[in-house]
Amino acid sequence: MTEKLYYKDAYIKECEANVLDIIEKEGNVLVVLDKTPFYPEGGGQPSDIGTIDGIKVNYVSEQGETIYHHMEKAPKNKKVKCLIDFERRFDHMQQHSGEHLISGVIFKLYGGNNKGFHLGEEYVTLDIDIDHFSEDMIKKVEDEVNEYIYANRSFDTYMVTKDEVDKVPARKRINVDEDIRIVEAKDMDCCPCCGTHVKTTSEVGIVKILKAERYKGMTRIYIKCGKRALKDFQLKHDIVTNLNKALSVDENGILDRVNKQFEEIEGLKRESSRLKSILAGIEAENIIKNAKSKLISILIEDKSFEDIQLIGSIIENNGYIVILASLEEQKILFLNNTDIDVSCGKLFKEHIKEFNGKGGGKDKRAQGTFDNKEDLTKFCQFLSMTVREKL
Template structure:
């Protein structure tokens, strides 16, 4: 059994410990200590990381009251200096304590129960057994939980028997017979928990709900606490400042400026599409005038694949076979709008890979893309030869 120092003092960053065992299991090196400051993964909280005598601790987990430290390489000394990554530990303490308080606020306000908790690298999620919490409900809960933080009250932990636990106002039922660890912030939240927590609510700093979504008949809430909220605010502030400079605006008028620009872009996009269609129709007329063959072979250096599709549309119902290439995007369009029984898709399937291309289609239309311009040109010439030979 490993002595769990992280429960006695969650702020302990280092200590000496005796190596009791070293195990090689499934290609991993596991170290067992007589005592440890490293929190093992459990209860929705990831494990601590750090070092044993300078050797990296990659993961920590517990089985049968024994804590296993997965290390980068074997430990040679009998006595080791354990150092935890306290930045990671404190982040987890902020997130876990914040999650408790938010769950307590939602339970108090709406009688909603926390049915799931995950502490990830980027955000925390909780699943509340209320189907479709509204934005107003979430904002009210967010205001309530942050009021708990501002009170800077003590967060206490107790190890009690199942019978003694009945004296605590817990929002979760206990389904175990052995002693249970209770985490309580008086008049805010109280529930069984095996994780590490801050000593006072003020250390959480702030809690921000990021978003919510419906999940299996419940509401999944995404949130962050403490330093994560500060970093997120700094990132968003940087984005807003850059947008202000780019749009010559300020944050109060930024949304209106963006909306106006979006409307202008939408208008210009429609005008551009209309002009492109006119240009495509003009190109189609020139092709019809210049061509004597039913097979039209054209390659364009400055037109996109969308442009050549417009040209093809303008040539539809004109009894042509089209081989149109966009050298700008290394793409080809092959269409049979004639009475010929040539299958576009079959020709692609049987030959395009020889030219380092990929694509396909049906009897009347096929399209493909190529690694380089020359492969595209070679394939288009191959298609033209094949059609000439068949006719």
């Protein structure tokens, strides 16, 4: 049995402990101590990391009453010094405590139950058994949670027996056969929990709801709390500041300016597309004028594959077998709009790999890509030779 110091003091950073056991398992070293400040993974919260006698602790797990410290190698001493990564610990305390406040407010305002919780590296997710959260609901929850934070109430943790659970003002029914640990922020939230938490709500700092989306008939809510929320704000503030400078408007005018530029870009894209179609038509006409058979096979140096597709489709509609390659992008287009028995897709499937290419298609159309111009050129020559035998 390992004494769990993090339950006595969630702010503990280090301690001395005695090594009880060292287990070699599947290339890992698992160290058991008589007591530990390291929180093991559980209840949706990741484990602590840190060092034991300067040796890295990568992960901490719990089985029964024993806690295992997964290490790179075993410590040499029987009495060791444990040091946790407290910045990570406190981050987890902020996130987990903020999740409790969000869950409590959602239950209070809308009767929604937290059915799943995950504390990730970037954000926290909660799965709530409400099918849809409106923007208004999200704002009300966020506002009330942060009011709780400003009130600077205490987070209390305590153990209760199975006979006492009915007296606990929990937001969900508790069914247990043994003693259970309760975390309570008075008048805000109360539920069983094995995680580490801050002493007062003010230490959560701020809770920000990033988004809410439908998930398996429920709603998945993404949040950031405390320092994570501050860093997120700092990042987005930098983005807004740079946009202010780039667009020569204040933050209130950014959306209007961006929307206006977006409309202008869409107009330019339409005009560009129209002009490309005209140019493709002119080029296709010139190619058809110079065609000496029903096969048109050309390697083009300075055009994108998109341009080639436009040209190819116009030539194809005039009843040709078309082989066009973009040397710029090392891609090939193969079209057959004739009665000649040539399956574009079959030829690609059977032969393109011989030329180190990738691609495929159907009877009338196929396309592929190559790593170099030499292989592309050789494959074009092969296709041309194969088609000419059918003419």
